[in-house]
Amino acid sequence: xxxxxxxxxxxxxxxxxxxxxxxxxxxxxxxxxxxxxxxxxxxxxxxxxxxxxxxxxxxxxxxxxxxxxxxxxxxxxxxxxxxxxxxxxxxxxxxxxxxxxxxxxxxxxxxxxxxxxxxxxxxxxxxxxxxxxxxxxxxxxxxxxxxxxxxxxxxxxxxxxxxxxxxxxxxxxxxxxxxxxxxxxxxxxxxxxxxxxxxxxxxxxxxxxxxxxxxxxxxxxxxxxxxxxxxxxxxxxxxxxxxxxxxxxxxxxxxxxxxxxxxxxxxxxxxxxxxxxxxxxxxxxxxxxxxxxxxxxxxxxxxxxxxxxxxxxxxxxxxxxxxxxxxxxxxxxxxxxxxxxxxxxxx
Amino acid sequence: xxxxxxxxxxxxxxxxxxxxxxxxxxxxxxxxxxxxxxxxxxxxxxxxxxxxxxxxxxxxxxxxxxxxxxxxxxxxxxxxxxxxxxxxxxxxxxxxxxxxxxxxxxxxxxxxxxxxxxxxxxxxxxxxxxxxxxxxxxxxxxxxxxxxxxxxxxxxxxxxxxxxxxxxxxxxxxxxxxxxxxxxxxxxxxxxxxxxxxxxxxxxxxxxxxxxxxxxxxxxxxxxxxxxxxxxxxxxxxxxxxxxxxxxxxxxxxxxxxxxxxxxxxxxxxxxxxxxxxxxxxxxxxxxxxxxxxxxxxxxxxxxxxxxxxxxxxxxxxxxxxxxxxxxxxxxxxxxxxxxxxxxxxx
Numbered sequence: 116x117x118x119x120x121x122x123x124x125x126x127x128x129x130x131x132x133x134x135x136x137x138x139x140x141x142x143x144x145x146x147x148x149x150x151x152x153x154x155x156x157x158x159x160x161x162x163x164x165x166x167x168x169x170x171x172x173x174x175x176x177x178x179x180x181x182x183x184x185x186x187x188x189x190x191x192x193x194x195x196x197x198x199x200x201x202x203x204x205x206x207x208x209x210x211x212x213x214x215x216x217x218x219x220x221x222x223x224x225x226x227x228x229x230x231x232x233x234x235x236x237x238x239x240x241x242x243x244x245x246x247x248x249x250x251x252x253x254x255x256x257x258x259x260x261x262x263x264x265x266x267x268x269x270x271x272x273x274x275x276x277x278x279x280x281x282x283x284x285x286x287x288x289x290x291x292x293x294x295x296x297x298x299x300x301x302x303x304x305x306x307x308x309x310x311x312x313x314x315x316x317x318x319x320x321x322x323x324x325x326x327x328x329x330x331x332x333x334x335x336x337x338x339x340x341x342x343x344x345x346x347x348x349x350x351x352x353x354x355x356x357x358x359x360x361x362x363x364x365x366x367x368x369x370x371x372x373x374x375x376x377x378x379x380x381x382x383x384x385x386x387x388x389x390x391x392x393x394x395x396x397x398x399x400x401x402x403x404x405x406x407x408x409x410x411x412x413x414x415x416x417x418x419x420x421x422x423x424x425x426x427x428x429x430x431x432x433x434x435x436x437x438x439x440x441x442x443x444x445x446x447x448x449x450x451x452x453x454x455x456x457x458x459x460x461x462x
Numbered sequence: 463x464x465x466x467x468x469x470x471x472x473x474x475x476x477x478x479x480x481x482x483x484x485x486x487x488x489x490x491x492x493x494x495x496x497x498x499x500x501x502x503x504x505x506x507x508x509x510x511x512x513x514x515x516x517x518x519x520x521x522x523x524x525x526x527x528x529x530x531x532x533x534x535x536x537x538x539x540x541x542x543x544x545x546x547x548x549x550x551x552x553x554x555x556x557x558x559x560x561x562x563x564x565x566x567x568x569x570x571x572x573x574x575x576x577x578x579x580x581x582x583x584x585x586x587x588x589x590x591x592x593x594x595x596x597x598x599x600x601x602x603x604x605x606x607x608x609x610x611x612x613x614x615x616x617x618x619x620x621x622x623x624x625x626x627x628x629x630x631x632x633x634x635x636x637x638x639x640x641x642x643x644x645x646x647x648x649x650x651x652x653x654x655x656x657x658x659x660x661x662x663x664x665x666x667x668x669x670x671x672x673x674x675x676x677x678x679x680x681x682x683x684x685x686x687x688x689x690x691x692x693x694x695x696x697x698x699x700x701x702x703x704x705x706x707x708x709x710x711x712x713x714x715x716x717x718x719x720x721x722x723x724x725x726x727x728x729x730x731x732x733x734x735x736x737x738x739x740x741x742x743x744x745x746x747x748x749x750x751x752x753x754x755x756x757x758x759x760x761x762x763x764x765x766x767x768x769x770x771x772x773x774x775x776x777x778x779x780x781x782x783x784x785x786x787x788x789x790x791x792x793x794x795x796x797x798x799x800x801x802x803x804x805x806x807x808x809x
Contacts, residue, residue: 120803121803121806122801122802122803124695124803124806125695125696125800125802125803125804125806126694126695126696126697126700126741126800127695127696127700127739127799127800127801127802127803128798128799128800128801128802129801129802129803130695130696131799149630149631149632149708150631150704150708151556151557151630151631151632152526152552152553152554152556152557152690152691152692153524153525153526153553153554153556153557153559153619153621154524154525154526155522155523155524155525155557155559155623156522156523156524156525157522157523158523175502175503175504176502176503176504176505176523176620177500177501177502177503178500178501178502178503178563178565178598178599178618178620179499179500179501179565179599180565180566180567180599180600180601180616180618181567181601182567182568182569182601182603182616183603184569184603184605184609184610205499206499206500207499207500209498209499209500210498210499210500210502212500212502216525218525218526218527218618219527220527220528220529220567220616220618221529222529222531222569222614251525252525252526252527252618253527254527254528254529254616256529256530256531256614256807257806258531258611258806258807259806259807261608262531262610262611262807263531263609263610263611263614264605264609264610267569267603267610267614269527269529269567269601269616269618271525271527271565271567271599271616271618272500273523273525273620274500276502283496283498284496284497284498285496285498343499344499345499347473348471348472348473348474348477349472349473349474349477350473353473353474357497361496361497392474394473451475452474452475452478453472453473453474453475454469454474454475454476455469455472455474455475455476456467456468456469456471456472456474456476457472459468459471459472459604459605459606460603460605460606460609
């Protein structure tokens with residue numbers, strides 16, 4: 116048997132075989148291995164062994180979900196499995212939570228080759244280990260050929276929010292500084308070039324990565340992190356708009372300060388895209404109290420996933436809910452949210 | 463705009479419109495309305511206001527996930543939205559947890575009519591209210607026409623496990639009694655008849671329902687509930703096998719004691735199915751210490767979702783890992799797990 120059959124989703128014998136052959140060898144959490152209807156975990160004792168932070172914990176839990184439908188399943192720098200772990204870990208980190216546990220739900224098209232599934236699951240395990248999270252609950256559904264496109268993965272994530280931490284897109288204040296952790300658009304262009312077989316393919320790698328350790332280092336350095344956001348679908352431009360609107364502030368950024376790799380810039384020029392709207396999967400934008408900017412930048416640049424961290428602008432009182440870009444030639448334009456769809460199935 | 467466009471999954475303007483127009487009117491939890499990357503919730507204070515039980519809480523969290531790919535989306539007695547809420551609520555209840563929070567991830571095929579999505583979301587809200595849970599995190603992805611079949615939903619669930627509660631499929635002990643909460647196979651046959659346009663269609667309704675209040679009433683009555691399981695995909699036969707294997711015990715059941723509605727029996731005879739393998743979405747099987755059976759049965763039958771609760775058998779020391787069925791004509795046969803796939807996309 117080297118392909119997924121409908122019967123792998125029956126809940127019966129073949130479902131059990133699939134769980135034992137493919138999932139349990141990689142997802143080894145004891146709560147999962149019990150194969151009960153839900154995993155029972157004890158987050159309360161966990162963080163002191165896990166984090167770089169000394170936490171006293173607040174009893175607040177962070178909870179998030181994302182589905183992943185990226186096409187193709189494998190691309191330069193990553194795959195749907197690494198994406199599914201990192202994307203959800205990052206969503207937890209963006210509210211200042213320490214990610215602890217993930218669930219994984221697979222929707223598989225009949226006929227998918229088992230070695231593909233195994234490779235994805237192995238990648239999930241490696242990414243979970245890097246992030247320091249456990250996959251403790253799972254589900255598999257199989258739909259008939261043509262009912263889905265190869266493989267979709269949903270992950271939900273659970274994390275603990277340390278005492279006193281309040282990081283939210285609604286917390287930006289005039290005078291705050293806006294930082295990005297690195298160059299924008301790598302993931303979107305890497306996936307697109309894989310899909311379309313573009314010439315610059317080999318140069319570009321997706322940035323997909325778990326950012327929780329970076330965030331922990333930032334939180335260790337400063338208690339003035341007001342907003343964190345990972346600019347995935349919709350890109351940096353959309354994330355900044357979300358922050359401006361939820362905080363009811365203006366955001367002014369400078370084009371020449373936004374890091375963009377040459378390959379992304381070239382691809383965007385060729386294809387008529389704006390790097391501000393191209394997806395990232397291993398970058399964050401942070402809005403920080405001005406007093407701690409130097410220490411935070413230093414801490415970020417010491418981390419492998421944020422060596423190119425840069426200040427790109429600041430928070431202003433007006434115009435509320437708007438993002439203004441000062442361009443290289445000295446003009447100013449409003450950056451809106453992404454309108455329409457540029458790159459479907461990018462994550 | 464009356465249909466889903468690819469741009470509704472872009473993460474940009476139309477994604478935000480979709481969230482505001484379709485999701486937020488029905489999913490009203492404040493943690494969700496903040497629109498941060500993860501919901502921050504405070505489970506620690508919650509249970510005393512929520513439950514029928516006086517809990518002291520153990521710090522243990524139950525976490526589960528399921529994806530729903532049922533076809534068609536609407537069927538007699540329910541729809542994919544009610545299924546997605548109840549299925550995950552029930553998985554939490556099956557480990558004795560009090561369900562508190564759900565996430566919801568939607569994978570939508572381009573072209574889906576918005577009124578369909580709205581109806582599903584309204585049904586999720588109603589079911590969540592019935593169960594007493596909040597939907598606090600969500601995600602929407604859109605794939606191109608033909609990339610998925612209409613709508614798939616993943617829900618993950620979070621619940622709290624009360625102090626001292628240890629309910630697991632590995633806890634069945636010889637001498638325990640096996641109870642089902644009602645007739646088996648209603649959901650599977652209801653969906654199948656909707657799909658195939660079978661003649662007995664109008665008589666049969668899916669049993670899809672949240673069982674957490676029933677479980678709370680049972681736990682209030684007895685502290686000798688050893689195992690709970692909801693026999694969904696794979697049916698009662700597969701669930702009993704899972705219990706027998708995980709607990710390393712035998713299970714002996716009597717065919718004439720297993721409640722089966724006439725419509726299900728007739729459909730199974732016509733189609734060559736065994737009701738033991740047909741899916742339920744609002745039933746549970748319980749393995750109970752013998753001393754409390756009368757009180758538990760009484761408590762169950764007082765509940766609208768378990769009026770037909772019945773003892774169907776007992777747990778034996780041997781043969782380990784096997785389920786034996788005494789048939790109506792006096793024979794005994796081994797009931798195995800479901801082999802192959804009988805009814806794809808039943809949940």
